[in-house]
Amino acid sequence: MSALDRLAATIDARKGADPASSWTAKLLSQGPEKAAEKFGEEAVEAVIEAVRGDRERLTAEAADVLYHLLVMLAARDLTLSDVLTELERREGVSGIDEKAART
Numbered sequence: 001m002s003a004l005d006r007l008a009a010t011i012d013a014r015k016g017a018d019p020a021s022s023w024t025a026k027l028l029s030q031g032p033e034k035a036a037e038k039f040g041e042e043a044v045e046a047v048i049e050a051v052r053g054d055r056e057r058l059t060a061e062a063a064d065v066l067y068h069l070l071v072m073l074a075a076r077d078l079t080l081s082d083v084l085t086e087l088e089r090r091e092g093v094s095g096i097d098e099k100a101a102r103t
């Protein structure tokens with residue numbers, strides 16, 4: 001099991017946990033809008049570090065983005081597995097071909 005799988009399982013287990021003892025439970029208790037807002041903040045922080053070119057800080061911000069993405073998905077009852085299934089569906093399809101097929 002990868003670290004990402006373990007993190008997703010931990011986040012799922014935090015649903016309904018005590019918000020006083022878990023950041024994840026606190027975030028989930030505030031609803032999907034709050035989880036989405038936090039994800040947006042973390043994404044912007046990652047963008048800033050990517051533009052600055054600080055690889056160490058970008059790594060840390062990317063970890064925050066992945067964590068908050070999983071919390072945002074959990075808040076809407078979506079799982080890492082749902083997203084991996086979508087990525088698998090796209091395997092082998094060139095982004096250029098997919099874009100051309102849209103119109």
Ligand SMILES: N=c1c2ncn([C@@H]3O[C@H](COP(=O)(O)OP(=O)(O)OP(=O)(O)O)[C@@H](O)[C@H]3O)c2ncn1[C@@H]1O[C@H](COP(=O)(O)O)[C@@H](O)[C@H]1O
Binds near residue numbers: 007
């Ligand atoms: N990966 C993470 C993780 N990454 C970031 N964070 C927390 O996300 C929060 C967001 O940080 P910010 O500085 O943006 O928050 P803030 O600015 O203080 O918040 P506000 O200004 O919005 O009030 C911090 O409290 C971080 O500690 C995380 N909290 C938890 N995890 C994982 O989730 C597991 C379960 O955590 P709990 O739910 O807290 O038990 C942990 O063992 C970790 O594996």
